[in-house]
Amino acid sequence: GAGVSQSPRYKVAKRGQDVALRCDPISGHVSLFWYQQALGQGPEFLTYFQNEAQLDKSGLPSDRFFAERPEGSVSTLKIQRTQQEDSAVYLCASSLGVRTGEKLFFGSGTQLSVL
Amino acid sequence: AQSVTQLDSQVPVFEEAPVELRCNYSSSVSVYLFWYVQYPNQGLQLLLKYLSGSTLVKGINGFEAEFNKSQTSFHLRKPSVHISDTAEYFCAVSERQGAQKLVFGQGTRLTINP
Numbered sequence: 001g002a003g004v005s006q007s008p009r010y011k012v013a014k015r016g017q018d019v020a021l022r023c024d025p026i027s028g029h030v031s032l033f034w035y036q037q038a039l040g041q042g043p044e045f046l047t048y049f050q051n052e053a054q055l056d057k058s059g060l061p062s063d064r065f066f067a068e069r070p071e072g073s074v075s076t077l078k079i080q081r082t083q084q085e086d087s088a089v090y091l092c093a094s095s096l097g098v099r100t101g102e103k104l105f106f107g108s109g110t111q112l113s114v115l
Numbered sequence: 116a117q118s119v120t121q122l123d124s125q126v127p128v129f130e131e132a133p134v135e136l137r138c139n140y141s142s143s144v145s146v147y148l149f150w151y152v153q154y155p156n157q158g159l160q161l162l163l164k165y166l167s168g169s170t171l172v173k174g175i176n177g178f179e180a181e182f183n184k185s186q187t188s189f190h191l192r193k194p195s196v197h198i199s200d201t202a203e204y205f206c207a208v209s210e211r212q213g214a215q216k217l218v219f220g221q222g223t224r225l226t227i228n229p
Contacts, residue, residue, distance in 0.1 A: 004158065031215060042205050042219030056214060100215045101147040101166045106158035
């Protein structure tokens with residue numbers, strides 16, 4: 001596709017609900033990242049995939065957060081039993097290769113509001 | 116571990132005036148440096164990056180940044196801003212060796228007044 005696509009654009013969840021956020025990276029991009037951006041803050045790293053392999057999940061805040069990329073393209077970030085502190089914009093980014101210093105292409109994000 | 120500090124959360128300037136957005140970083144290893152811009156309702160876009168070579172880096176839309184190793188800074192500048200430059204600007208670092216992930220600052224909101 002032309003860019004990184006994320007869906008839904010907005011998601012409202014009641015506390016305790018499970019949510020799934022989708023990311024379609026640019027076709028052929030090997031690396032995929034998830035970031036969490038709280039209101040008024042910079043993005044914070046959650047997890048990293050190289051193709052289908054999840055190589056770094058050090059930023060996931062709790063075991064309620066789970067991400068997958070089973071075929072090395074589309075990725076899903078799942079949050080179980082959502083809490084109010086999970087309210088944030090979730091950003092997905094991809095890059096063509098795996099070298100540090102490469103340009104990341106970001107999606108517009110999914111804004112999650114937990115009531 | 117790395118950290119990034121953007122010293123100003125908001126910077127208001129008049130159109131056609133110069134602007135400088137400040138960024139300082141801390142790291143125990145060598146890093147690459149980036150500036151990303153986030154326009155309203157859009158994803159972050161890369162403005163420029165410093166990997167090696169000349170410490171003065173030129174990016175898109177007339178922006179430039181200078182890497183100062185001794186001061187651990189990477190300030191962003193533009194000699195004359197336009198209304199369309201209104202956006203949130205993020206400074207970021209990544210390790211030269213190892214993890215590709217970015218560590219971002221908290222952002223600076225640039226507001227251009229006519």
